[in-house]
Amino acid sequence: MRLTSTLERSMEKVEDAGGLDRLATPLAGAVRSLASRSRTLTDLLHGVPLGHPAHPAIVLLPVGSFASATILDFVPGTGPAVPVLVTTGLASTVPAAAAGLVDWAELHPQQQRVGLVHATSNVVGATFYGLSLYARGRRRWGAARLYSLAGFSALMVGGYLGGHLSYRQSAGANHAEDVPHLVPGGWNDLCAIDDLPDGRPVEKHIGETSVMVVRRGKAIDVLSDKCSHLSGPLHEGRLSEEDGVACITCPWHGSTFALSDGRVVSGPATVKQHAFDVRVSSGVVQVRLPGASGDA
Numbered sequence: 001m002r003l004t005s006t007l008e009r010s011m012e013k014v015e016d017a018g019g020l021d022r023l024a025t026p027l028a029g030a031v032r033s034l035a036s037r038s039r040t041l042t043d044l045l046h047g048v049p050l051g052h053p054a055h056p057a058i059v060l061l062p063v064g065s066f067a068s069a070t071i072l073d074f075v076p077g078t079g080p081a082v083p084v085l086v087t088t089g090l091a092s093t094v095p096a097a098a099a100g101l102v103d104w105a106e107l108h109p110q111q112q113r114v115g116l117v118h119a120t121s122n123v124v125g126a127t128f129y130g131l132s133l134y135a136r137g138r139r140r141w142g143a144a145r146l147y148s149l150a151g152f153s154a155l156m157v158g159g160y161l162g163g164h165l166s167y168r169q170s171a172g173a174n175h176a177e178d179v180p181h182l183v184p185g186g187w188n189d190l191c192a193i194d195d196l197p198d199g200r201p202v203e204k205h206i207g208e209t210s211v212m213v214v215r216r217g218k219a220i221d222v223l224s225d226k227c228s229h230l231s232g233p234l235h236e237g238r239l240s241e242e243d244g245v246a247c248i249t250c251p252w253h254g255s256t257f258a259l260s261d262g263r264v265v266s267g268p269a270t271v272k273q274h275a276f277d278v279r280v281s282s283g284v285v286q287v288r289l290p291g292a293s294g295d296a
């Protein structure tokens with residue numbers, strides 16, 4: 001369809017607009033620097049306790065409030081509710097933007113460019129709603145309605161860009177979701193135990209699927225290799241210990257996972273890595289992923 005291809009071309013232009021990096025790169029650096037001051041708060045904003053990004057849930061409040069205000073503007077007798085809704089929308093924009101910013105700062109450049117335009121549209125939308133509130137205070141009802149409509153239009157553009165970011169560019173999606181569908185059920189031979197260096201992560205394969213293997217003395221931990229955040233190669237990551245827990249840190253954006261069960265120790269990843277059961281039989285390391293296709 002003509003509209004579809006026009007929209008696709010427009011979005012490809014935004015993705016390829018390297019000029020946006022002049023703003024996006026230093027801004028992302030500043031956000032990361034600020035976020036590094038409190039890992040707990042940053043992980044909350046990422047949505048680590050939820051198991052998926054918090055931003056889509058938080059934006060319901062500002063978007064719902066703003067949209068309701070715009071609709072009620074045209075319903076007789078509902079006038080007093082509108083300033084309350086606009087004020088609620090403006091106040092809740094702050095946590096929604098904070099959650100979006102910390103996620104955005106840890107994305108690929110093409111995603112950051114789209115995210116920057118998405119954020120700009122939303123800021124423009126919120127600004128129009130602020131102007132509509134100001135106009136209401138001055139009893140300029142016609143101007144207030146127009147500002148409100150302009151704000152809603154900008155939010156719609158922002159929503160479209162957010163959809164592109166999430167569904168087309170897979171920002172915030174679980175990039176390890178396919179692993180249980182690709183790994184055969186039951187025990188799979190992985191490698192000879194003598195092939196594993198001590199204390200260094202290596203990449204091995206089960207069919208087409210990469211896994212990261214860490215041998216520490218007699219202990220062997222195996223996690224899916226593709227980072228759930230944005231597919232970074234965990235076997236190129238750094239081993240560490242966080243509060244007594246042996247971990248691997250992704251080389252791309254620093255997500256840290258427990259070696260024993262793949263849980264997220266710190267974001268930006270919000271989804272755990274798949275952790276394999278491991279046994280050694282006649283010098284061969286064998287692995288099994290609970291819930292893998294074909295597993296009874």
Ligand code: FES
Binds near residue numbers: 229231232253254
């Ligand atoms: S790919 Fe982003 S933290 Fe791993």
